[in-house]
Amino acid sequence: MNKKAILILIILLSILILTGYTLFQISKSRTFQFFGGLTARINTNQKVVALTFDDAPTEYTSEVLYILAEKNIKATFYAIGQAIEKNPKEAKAIADAGMEIGNHSYSHQRFLLKSQSHIDFEIQKTNQLIRDTGYKGEITFRPPNGKKLFGLPWYLTRNNIETIMWDVEPDTYYPGNVKSITNYTIQNTKPGSIILLHPFCGSACEADRKALPEIVDGLTAKGYKFVTINQLLEYEKSKE
Numbered sequence: 001m002n003k004k005a006i007l008i009l010i011i012l013l014s015i016l017i018l019t020g021y022t023l024f025q026i027s028k029s030r031t032f033q034f035f036g037g038l039t040a041r042i043n044t045n046q047k048v049v050a051l052t053f054d055d056a057p058t059e060y061t062s063e064v065l066y067i068l069a070e071k072n073i074k075a076t077f078y079a080i081g082q083a084i085e086k087n088p089k090e091a092k093a094i095a096d097a098g099m100e101i102g103n104h105s106y107s108h109q110r111f112l113l114k115s116q117s118h119i120d121f122e123i124q125k126t127n128q129l130i131r132d133t134g135y136k137g138e139i140t141f142r143p144p145n146g147k148k149l150f151g152l153p154w155y156l157t158r159n160n161i162e163t164i165m166w167d168v169e170p171d172t173y174y175p176g177n178v179k180s181i182t183n184y185t186i187q188n189t190k191p192g193s194i195i196l197l198h199p200f201c202g203s204a205c206e207a208d209r210k211a212l213p214e215i216v217d218g219l220t221a222k223g224y225k226f227v228t229i230n231q232l233l234e235y236e237k238s239k240e
């Protein structure tokens with residue numbers, strides 16, 4: 001190979017790597033996707049905040065519902081279809097408690113490079129399972145692992161389903177640390193924030209469950225009001 005050919009090869013490889021890296025970054029972006037909107041927080045001057053819990057429901061559902069009832073607040077539960085099938089009573093308890101339920105896919109696999117019919121199954125099957133709990137509100141969607149690229153945003157846009165991300169994710173930075181999860185959340189929440197917690201797994205999620213009442217108390221003391229995702233979206237709309 002002559003020098004020119006090697007140079008061209010190096011340039012092409014660099015472009016390929018850069019494109020791959022860019023697409024990977026976009027796939028996990030909380031604020032940009034190729035089709036339709038993506039909500040990580042909303043712009044408002046009002047001190048409203050939405051608590052969201054991923055990977056519901058499990059046997060820890062009643063513990064979380066108990067805390068919310070004690071604090072007299074509503075939150076949004078992103079449910080996995082398979083988890084609803086495994087824990088139908090817990091799923092119904094979430095609906096009965098007047099909480100908001102969102103769609104977090106059926107099998108919790110990544111949606112990169114999946115066909116439209118596969119995506120349709122994952123979303124519609126889970127929507128049906130959510131409806132079977134008796135839940136009547138609007139159903140928004142949160143991508144499993146926050147991942148999406150072309151197919152998923154395309155499907156959600158065509159079907160008018162809102163994609164909800166988050167702007168405060170304390171357990172990513174301080175897994176297992178109750179005090180740090182609490183302090184980080186209270187310090188980083190802004191008017192219109194969406195907080196992501198994972199209170200539904202076993203011992204790895206215990207810190208999130210323990211931090212939950214502390215977070216609620218801390219933000220309440222700062223004047224925040226807790227709303228569900230659909231209530232939060234109304235604050236943005238009412239400004240227009």
Ligand SMILES: [Zn+2]
Nearest residue numbers: 054055144145
């Ligand atoms: Zn998840």
